[in-house]
Amino acid sequence: MLDIQRVGPDRARPADEPPHERPDDVVELVGPDAIFNAHHSPVGAFASVTLGATGAQGGLGIGLEGPAGADVFIGVESVDGDRFDLLPFFDPGADDRARYDAHLVGAGGDGPPLRPVPAEAITREFGASRDTWRSADLTFSLFSPVGAVPDPDVHTEREVADALLPAVLAELTIDNTTGHRPRRAFVGYTGAAVDAAMWRVDGWDGLVGVAQGRATALVSDSTDVHGGVGFSVGGILADAEGGAGLGRIGLLWTMVPAGARRTVRLAFCFHQPGLVTTGIEASYAYARHFPGLRDVAARALGDFEALRGRWAVDAAALTAPDLSEPRRFQLAHAVRSYVGCTQLLDDGDALRWVVNEGEYRMINTLDLAVDQVFFELRHSPWLVRNVLDAFAERYRYDDEIHAPDGRIAPGGVAFTHDMGVGNAFAPPGRSAYERPRLRGCFSYMAHEELLNWTLCAALYVARTGDHRWRDSRAELLGAALESLARRDDPEPAHRTGVMGWDTARTGDGWEITTYDSLDPSLGRARGSVYLAVKSWAAYVCLGPLLAAAGNAPGAALAAEQARRCARTLVAAVRPDGVLPAVLDDPSVRGRVVPAIEGLVYPWFAGVTDALDPAGEYGELVVVLRRHLDAVLVPGMCLFDDGGWRLSSSSGNSWLSKIYLAQFVAESILGRSPGEAGRVADEAHARWLRDPRNARWAWSDQMHDGLALGSRYYPRGVTAVLWLEPPR
Numbered sequence: 001m002l003d004i005q006r007v008g009p010d011r012a013r014p015a016d017e018p019p020h021e022r023p024d025d026v027v028e029l030v031g032p033d034a035i036f037n038a039h040h041s042p043v044g045a046f047a048s049v050t051l052g053a054t055g056a057q058g059g060l061g062i063g064l065e066g067p068a069g070a071d072v073f074i075g076v077e078s079v080d081g082d083r084f085d086l087l088p089f090f091d092p093g094a095d096d097r098a099r100y101d102a103h104l105v106g107a108g109g110d111g112p113p114l115r116p117v118p119a120e121a122i123t124r125e126f127g128a129s130r131d132t133w134r135s136a137d138l139t140f141s142l143f144s145p146v147g148a149v150p151d152p153d154v155h156t157e158r159e160v161a162d163a164l165l166p167a168v169l170a171e172l173t174i175d176n177t178t179g180h181r182p183r184r185a186f187v188g189y190t191g192a193a194v195d196a197a198m199w200r201v202d203g204w205d206g207l208v209g210v211a212q213g214r215a216t217a218l219v220s221d222s223t224d225v226h227g228g229v230g231f232s233v234g235g236i237l238a239d240a241e242g243g244a245g246l247g248r249i250g251l252l253w254t255m256v257p258a259g260a261r262r263t264v265r266l267a268f269c270f271h272q273p274g275l276v277t278t279g280i281e282a283s284y285a286y287a288r289h290f291p292g293l294r295d296v297a298a299r300a301l302g303d304f305e306a307l308r309g310r311w312a313v314d315a316a317a318l319t320a321p322d323l324s325e326p327r328r329f330q331l332a333h334a335v336r337s338y339v340g341c342t343q344l345l346d347d348g349d350a351l352r353w354v355v356n357e358g359e360y361r362m363i364n365t366l367d368l369a370v371d372q373v374f375f376e377l378r379h380s381p382w383l384v385r386n387v388l389d390a391f392a393e394r395y396r397y398d399d400e401i402h403a404p405d406g407r408i409a410p411g412g413v414a415f416t417h418d419m420g421v422g423n424a425f426a427p428p429g430r431s432a433y434e435r436p437r438l439r440g441c442f443s444y445m446a447h448e449e450l451l452n453w454t455l456c457a458a459l460y461v462a463r464t465g466d467h468r469w470r471d472s473r474a475e476l477l478g479a480a481l482e483s484l485a486r487r488d489d490p491e492p493a494h495r496t497g498v499m500g501w502d503t504a505r506t507g508d509g510w511e512i513t514t515y516d517s518l519d520p521s522l523g524r525a526r527g528s529v530y531l532a533v534k535s536w537a538a539y540v541c542l543g544p545l546l547a548a549a550g551n552a553p554g555a556a557l558a559a560e561q562a563r564r565c566a567r568t569l570v571a572a573v574r575p576d577g578v579l580p581a582v583l584d585d586p587s588v589r590g591r592v593v594p595a596i597e598g599l600v601y602p603w604f605a606g607v608t609d610a611l612d613p614a615g616e617y618g619e620l621v622v623v624l625r626r627h628l629d630a631v632l633v634p635g636m637c638l639f640d641d642g643g644w645r646l647s648s649s650s651g652n653s654w655l656s657k658i659y660l661a662q663f664v665a666e667s668i669l670g671r672s673p674g675e676a677g678r679v680a681d682e683a684h685a686r687w688l689r690d691p692r693n694a695r696w697a698w699s700d701q702m703h704d705g706l707a708l709g710s711r712y713y714p715r716g717v718t719a720v721l722w723l724e725p726p727r
Helices: 157-164 233-237 291-303 304-316 325-340 366-379 381-394 446-464 467-472 474-488 529-548 552-571 593-605 616-629 654-666 675-688 715-724
Strands: 002-006 029-030 047-050 058-061 072-077 084-086 112-116 123-126 132-136 138-145 167-176 183-190 198-204 207-212 218-219 226-230 249-256 260-270 343-346 351-355 395-402 408-415 653-654 701-703 705-708
Touching: 002 112, 002 291, 029 325, 029 616, 047 325, 072 138, 072 249, 084 467, 123 325, 167 183, 167 291, 167 304, 183 218, 183 233, 183 260, 198 218, 198 226, 198 249, 198 291, 207 226, 207 249, 207 291, 207 343, 218 249, 218 291, 226 233, 233 249, 233 675, 249 260, 249 653, 260 291, 291 304, 291 343, 325 343, 325 366, 325 654, 325 675, 351 366, 351 381, 366 381, 366 446, 366 654, 366 715, 381 395, 381 446, 395 474, 408 446, 408 474, 408 529, 446 474, 446 593, 467 529, 474 552, 474 653, 529 552, 529 593, 593 654, 653 654, 654 675, 654 715
Parallel strands: 084 112
Antiparallel strands: 002 260, 029 123, 047 058, 072 084, 072 183, 123 132, 132 138, 138 167, 167 260, 183 249, 198 207, 207 218, 218 260, 226 249, 343 351, 395 408, 653 701, 701 705
């Protein structure tokens, strides 16, 4: 649809234009603070319109490990017609003709020059669903969903299809009400794929568009919009190339009359037909409902207002009145990156939910799943069950365990780190990541992943009341408890509640934790205080779960292990009130914030009596509060800018884990954030907007504020915990 409003040249804007309102989830960013990439993605399509950083650093992509690195052209002819002013998401010096004629290198495109609007002239309104850029008389908005997927066993086919629609909506508005000549305005992109040409869409039931192969398209439903393909923006607008043929740029453009304000509706569409994975052969679930790009475009533009409105309502639920702007920004940014990493696959017999691990693209990394569970249980609990079942049915194994002195004993059930990588599912019982004979990154995480599956299961049952599923997995839950206890020690008399034996799959190496890229203060599993408190949490959550499933001996064992673990931790406190990072290795000098992380699980599972300072585990809770107070100080676990440092001995800090720890500190341990909390939040937001990091959308691993790993990442939805109501 195209909306034209004509007014006199002396009127700044139409009298009937609604006042501009900013939803509560949206934050306003001005100038350089507005220049950063973000995902704009459909749910379950592993696709993204990545946009916002200067230059050809964004673009359209499917299944990529980072931004497509392509131009996106959004611009308008200047008032006097001597140039085109564009949002700065393109390379001004690029000229595709030079691939064919070397004499044209550096010659620039046809027609008036393209001028990137300076950052200082841009205002950006950024939320979980809407992302809007404003500069002078140009406004461009993208609209995308926030991650809810209806359960196909409960909801109608139409509801599921709408949720999975592989499209992102857009609007371009040009205010030429004070202009005295018509001006051209346009939106387009450079096709990033190398295996398909750009082409002009014709004959799609009145739709106008440009596309690359059968995978991506930009489409409008107005006959007053024109499309073309060519070497340059200027060449397409001048129709010098006939609007089709050679060239990697596809462009939609319209003419805005003098005295008019015009809005053009658009849709960025994605589609990948047929089988897209190996190991387990599966296609995208959206293909059940949309056979091709044409069908995607028709639904996106036909239901434009309904979809945009529904997404706005969903986004409004992702804020709270007292949530600060830095936290609103980080939550919205994290949700976008999570959605951009998601896939819903159809293997012919069942649907499979996948969250890809950002730039690494590992499939359903289990130590990410346990952090994303808070978001998924809030929006689509059936996705948690889907992943739990997939691990239980294909990615579990039974192993042996070995003590530090080399003794071998039966271990029990364990789960893999992931299900594969890059659309290639791993064989049963194997992951893409884990390797033997290592003592750092890429070693096994058997104990932690066993905890993660168990905790996800406990939280799922607690939040959904799905007792049928609980009972169907009761035997596995009991086996998981027994395996955890044996990894403490096969002999009950020697147990401390803390992991003491490694999986024999490590060979002469040792197990690691999810903090694989940090030093031993957080990276080593055996004796880890972080993993010890997480183990305590698993035992605390398993007790009532097994009791409700009729497993009284299992419930008793879980309670005994929880008590053992609490006693061990309390006894380990040092005179300064700090818990050692590794309980059995005094040479590890680091002090760590994630010692408190495990407290989130009993809280979320509703086992809040375990967190009562006057209750059975009150001494442990008090110890953890004192530990946090002692380490969260400048020079130890605070950076110079006030941001949180997870370990005093490492400059590598992960935002997803910081968000989780902030929730524990404030909502469970009762630590008021105060001025230090405000400074920390602002520092964390600056890390994400730092020009060195801006290309990568939301990133997790920040080394002294620089994103060195875990970029383009889904894990930051731990920030949704900030929205949990107090108890």
